[in-house]
Amino acid sequence: MRKIVHVDMDAFYASVEQRDNPALKGKAVVVAWKGPRSVVCAASYEARRFGVHSAMAVSRALRLCPHAEYVGPDFNKYREASRQVREVFARHTDLIEPLSLDEAYLDVTENKGGLASATEVAQTIRAQILADTGLTASAGVAPNKFLAKIASDWNKPDGLFVLRPRDVLDFLTPLPVRKVPGVGAVMQGKLEQMGILTVGDLSNRSLAELEQRFGRYGRRLYELARGIDDRPVEPDQLAQQVSAETTFEDDRLLSDLGEVIDKLAERVWEQALRKRGRGFTVTLKLKTDRFRSLTRSVTSPVLPASAQALADMARQMRARVELPASTRYRLVGVGMSNFPDADGLSRPRQADLFADLPVEGPPAEEEQP
Structure with missing residues (x-):
């Protein structure tokens, strides 16, 4: 059984700005270009209390939180902080799968420091990130990637949540079905029409029913509802x-x-x-x-x-x-x-460009011309 840690930096861009400018500490900070069509790259937790969140139109953020400090993003600074965080990861494992500048999966089934448990590895990583960068991180520890990602969000900010194998089903059953990866607003509506409101409801449906309704994704729903996720942590992935x-x-x-x-x-x-x-x-x-x-x-x-x-x-x-x-x-x-494979040949499938948004910002680090 794998031991997976998902590390997610807390309000990453905004936290970097608060770290570098002491006058911003404890204040509502919104990282964004000010403009009628700009979007929020990140919001500090102080700003989030007013309903401000990433990818929100700045015009709406200004209405919700007009007293916030609005700071233009500096992606070079964020990349440097991300590099320091990944150096911490590398002290503990070579199996690192970055998802964005501010989050990554780590497989610590075997760890370089010989620490006794994945929980201890996660605690050490969070402490070293704080010592090296002055930034806080939240982490989830679980038997697979799906569960670790949910767990990392459980005690945010600056928190740690450990999901042990024996507790998986009890943990999943009451969760709203939107917590399942791939269940956006449209899919959530389809599931609710079937009377599926929670992960527990989803787990009561048969594989045949879900595959008939949703095709290959139906099998994925069936497995995730039972806490099954066999995907390995994949370091150094080729660009898609x-x-x-x-x-x-x-x-x-x-x-x-x-x-x-x-x-x-x-x-x-x-x-x-x-x-x-x-x-x-x-x-x-x-x-x-x-x-x-x-x-x-x-x-x-x-x-x-x-x-x-x-x-x-x-x-x-x-x-x-x-x-x-x-x-x-x-x-x-x-x-x-359509990047080439290792043999130089074209990939058989093309990626859906512009479909995936970074956790802490607009598409591809949007910049104003």
Whole structure:
């Protein structure tokens, strides 16, 4: 049986800002660019008490918490803090699977320090993170990744929750079904229509019924409701996709987006190099002033040779947008996917670009042009 620790930094971006500016300690802090179309990257726990949370429109955050300190994000600073945290992880195990700058899974079934238990490893990691960075972290300890992630949120902030194998079913049964990974608002509605409100309700349904209703995901629901998750911690995963996008303060014509596309392509290129890969598929994402979203993609037989080549491909896709030239756009994004396998061949499936949001921020570290 595995021993998995999920470590989640507490209000990461906001906590870094409070650490670096003592005047912000104990105050409501919102990390965001101020602007009518900006979104919240992170909110301190003091701000969260007023209902402010990440990915919320800044205009709404200002109404909920007008007295908060609004601080522009500094992603270089957050990356450096994340690097220090991962150095702590590496003292205890080589099996580290980062999920974002502020969270990771660790397999400590065997730990480098010879500590007696996974609980002791998690306690030591949290103490070392605080000593090295001045930041607090919460952790969950459990037999698998699914349970560890839920556990890490149980005693936030600055907390530790240990879920032992014998307690798994009693722990899961009363939880709302939305706690199951992949159960968003739409899936939650479908399950509620079936009378499934809790994980316990879900566990009472047969595998055949869930597979018939939800296909392959039905099996996943069946297993998670019983605390089953056989996924290993996967260190050094190859990049699946990288993307960057930005929302404008003023709507723009498609013909005016060239320079912004170039900047986004450069950011995507830098991300790709950090992840040791380039993708065959380039995607241009747009959102009109009426909130219509559209994407255009092209797959090349050869990998882009430079950030400029990537930008040129994204620029060219503007010609495939069939909306009137007078249409104005509030958002543009550039992405790269379909990364080659180790043998240099294209992956058989393309990643769903722009679909996954970081825990503590907007898509791909959104920046204002």
